[in-house]
Amino acid sequence: MVTNNKIINRIILYCLVLLTVVTTVFPFLVMLSTALKPNEEALEVVPHLIPKTFTLQHFKDVLNPDIFPFWKYFMNSFQISFFTALVSVIIGTLGAYSFARLEYKGRGLIQKGVLLIYMFSGILLVVPLYKMVTLAGLYDTKLSLIITYLVLTMPVTLYMLGNYFRTIPQSLEEAAIIDGLSRFQVIYKIIVPLSIPAIASVFIYVFMIAWNDYLFASIFIVSEKNMTLPIGLSSLFHTKHYVWGRMMAASLLSAIPVIVLFSLVEKYFAGGLTEGGEKG
Structure with a gap:
């Protein structure tokens, strides 16, 4: 019983850590994705996290x-x-x-x-x-x-x-x-x-x-x-x-x-x- 409680507590802890990492890193991933997309793709109604076409033009500009x-x-x-x-x-x-x-x-x-x-x-x-x-x-x-x-x-x-x-x-x-x-x-x-x-x-x-x-x-x-x-x-x-x-x-x-x-x-x-x- 004690072992099961430890496993459950550890799973909860890992889930909370994963949630914290995702909520922290996700905005930066969106920023990077948008910076690497052409203008037309960045303004699509249904956005994609991974750009279909990569470009460094925004950084050059x-x-x-x-x-x-x-x-x-x-x-x-x-x-x-x-x-x-x-x-x-x-x-x-x-x-x-x-x-x-x-x-x-x-x-x-x-x-x-x-x-x-x-x-x-x-x-x-x-x-x-x-x-x-x-x-x-x-x-x-x-x-x-x-x-x-x-x-x-x-x-x-x-x-x-x-x-x-x-x-x-x-x-x-x-x-x-x-x-x-x-x-x-x-x-x-x-x-x-x-x-x-x-x-x-x-x-x-x-x-x-x-x-x-x-x-x-x-x-x-x-x-x-x-x-x-x-x-x-x-x-x-x-x-x-x-x-x-x-x-x-x-x-x-x-x-x-x-x-x-x-x-x-x-x-x-x-x-x-x-x-x-x-x-x-």
Whole structure:
């Protein structure tokens, strides 16, 4: 009886996993299928997941600057996302370490206050951030988006890194300080190497938020030279070049940086770094 229950539970688990995989992967399969179909086939009443005729013309059109300035929008998004993630990790490392290790008056209040921003949805922050950006003379600049994304992501950065830093034995830091290391040397020679998985996770999280944002980019950016990919894809809907195949091709290409970034840092997610530090 016990064995039968285990088999049933395992079957249910596998079914749920399969359902999750299918619902996650299916939209991307539809996007890829549409991007590889000619226009006429993509608009058929009865669609087919596997194209009858394969074509790469939509990808060629998207990469054609005369039709769609993909590379300009791509570089704008990449610059904004990369520098936002980099600055977030640098500032977040210092701030999270102070929350996790240093003792000072009001630390708990400040730590809890940082998370208050998540009591408000992004749309409620548009007006105050818009006023701050315009008063600072940063409207329609990439810097305005970098600052905005830092404000939005810093609470999670501090929370994630702070919790990870607390798992690192203080004995490692105490030994390093006895050996003559300063507090900053302890952070970048002891804490940072042992926290690569958390730092990589934070970097990817911030990068994805900045890369996929549409709300703030559509409000703070008006000139084409500073537009990001989400805004560029939206503008493609309102041009004579709008076809479903091109939209799907552009959407697939815009997902490549996140996939590549995750693949590059995936090895750092393996556990054991802290344990190795303890043994050493």
